[in-house]
Amino acid sequence: MSPDQLILEFDRALRTVLAPARTVRATPGEKLPEADLNAEQRRHVVGLMRVNHCGEICAQALYQGQALTSRDPAIREALRGAANEETEHLAWTEQRIAELGGHKSLLNPLLYLGSLSLGLAAGALGDRWNLGFLAETERQVEAHLDGHLLSLPAAEIQHAETAIQYGAAELPAPVKLGMKLAAKVMTGAAYRV
DSSP states (O other), rough: OOOOHHHHHHHHHHHHHOOOOOSSSTTTTSOOOOOOOOHHHHHHHHHHHHHHHHHHHHHHHHHHHHHHSOHHHHHHHHHHHHHHHHHHHHHHHHHHHTTTTOOTTTHHHHHHHHHHHHHHHHTTTTHHHHHHHHHHHHHHHHHHTTTTOOOOOOOHHHHHHHHTTOOOOOOOOOHHHHHHHHHHHHHHHHHHO
């Protein structure tokens, strides 16, 4: 990687973790009236939004790491495209946290570094395993969100389907379990911190 590319990737990381995220699309539900929440309900909603925001931070880092180590230019571009779509979700969750008077997770820099490392490792294993990791990540995100929502935005499902179309390998059960356990720890910590 050239020094210029290294600087650009470092800038991408800093912007994701520290700068306000930007959106070009309307925020879902922005025209709805504000719900009348008591203090406990507001705290709970802020915690859930903080978890979602951390998930978007981690998605940015995973896609960045996976794109950096992908050998196939088409797969690299698909990963960068997925990251761009996730930027919208990052902005929306950040906006909602602010509206509710909450704060983003203090763990975001650490979670970013961990997710970037996982993405780099997945990509280093080769594109089939890299895409398998992406597909399984999106399946687990879908399952997590299904626990909170009645329906999942089609864009989330699309990322997993794209990975499969590009030739994703099915990950071994122990890897899937490890991913699920790591996600539980991350979401539990992000909810509170």
